[in-house]
Amino acid sequence: MINKTISNVFLQMADILENGASMQRVPIAVTAMGSEHGEDLIYHAAKEAADQGLLVKLIGSQPLDYPGVEVVSVSSSEEGHKRLESLLDSGEALGGVTMHYPFPIGVSTVGRVITPATGKEMFIATTTGTTALDRVEGMVRNAIYGIVTAKACGIQNPTVGILNVDGARQAEIALQKLQAAGYPITFAQSRRSDGGAVMRGNDLLAASCDVMVTDPLTGNLLMKLLAAYTTGGNYESLGYGYGPGLGEGFDKLILIISRASGMPVARGAMVFAAQLVKGGYQKIFAQELAAAKKAGLDNLLAGLQKEKKGAEEPQEIKAPPKVVVTEEIMGIEILDLEDAVRQLWAAGIYAESGMGCTGPVVLVAEEQLEQARSILADKGYIGS
DSSP states (O other), rough: OOHHHHHHHHHHHHHHHHHHHGGGGOOEEOOTOTTTTTTTHHHHHHHHHHHHHHHEEEEEEOOOOTTTTEEEEOHHHHHHHHHHHHHHHHSSOEEEEEOOOBBOTEEEHHHHHHHEOOOOOEEEEEEEEEEEHHHHHHHHHHHHHHHHHHHHTTTTSOOOESSSSTHHHHHHHHHHHHHHOOOOOOOOOOSSSTTEEEHHHHHHHHHHEEEEEOOOOHHHHHHHHHHTTTTTTTOOSSSSOOOEEOOOOOOOEEEETTTOOOHHHHHHHHHHHHHHHHTHHHHHEEEEEEHHHTTTTTHHHHHHHHTTTTOOOOOOOOOOOOOOOOOOEEOOOGGGHHHHHHHHHTTTOOEEEETTTTTTEEEGGGGGGHHHHHHHHHSSOOOO
């Protein structure tokens, strides 16, 4: 361990002498266990990422002696996620790459793909998680998160397109209002003859915009298609993964890859994380959010809620005393998620909403799991 530490110190000194302090190796953690293609694949990706100038904190069960890679030994995926959290909390790693993370509601990930028609890179905003319970509000916020990510990766004035899915026109109107009120957003133009910022499938393939705005479930599907269309689907070979989780109040840099992600995607995700650190993504996020709020983002989103027909104010229910929640209850419709949490609160069970790898989840304490399941089943939120 001492020799490994000394080795990493000398590597960082060499980087500074050769390239200057700004090029010092960025420490990025990655969890290796859980891949459908085996732990060795992530080890290979870590070595290639180290060759590109990263200091990789490789959380896995196997030893490895390689310059720029430090193995953090664990015996299970659960232990690996705990170590990932501790490395990020302590600052030993400035970013993390993992195959699953229960992002809270309000946080979603911005993916990065290589498009087949032109080979141009494009950001898909967003690809996992839930930005907001309202679809249009989520897409408006997704546009801002996509702009943040693109700018942190060096695109000074990213163009924004909105994929032609349900809610696209409402999101376009809302973003145009933000632009008119002073938020600097540059809309892309579709390559189809009628133009406009609403993008078709052709634009998706050709990267007619730098940032493609959509809802997370559609974005997740697009990521899988664009990452694995050359391999038959079981091996994601292209792109940089599902990207960083962004949202107000979320201060960890955690990027998602899939259990089906291949070596190039895993390596790309680590490089992506380092680019975000070097690009100052947190500062850019704060600046973009402040600019959007100055242009009336909060009032605009509140107006979207008032426009909903038949909307009712939810009954005020106070949360019970907070406890540690580690167990996930899955199978709840996203639009019912917050109501399900309130039902548990009303029964005296502390619960939180979140997003697991397969969709929305309610998080509860282990000792209250069965009681919570029974309540939610009785109320019709999950199957019995």
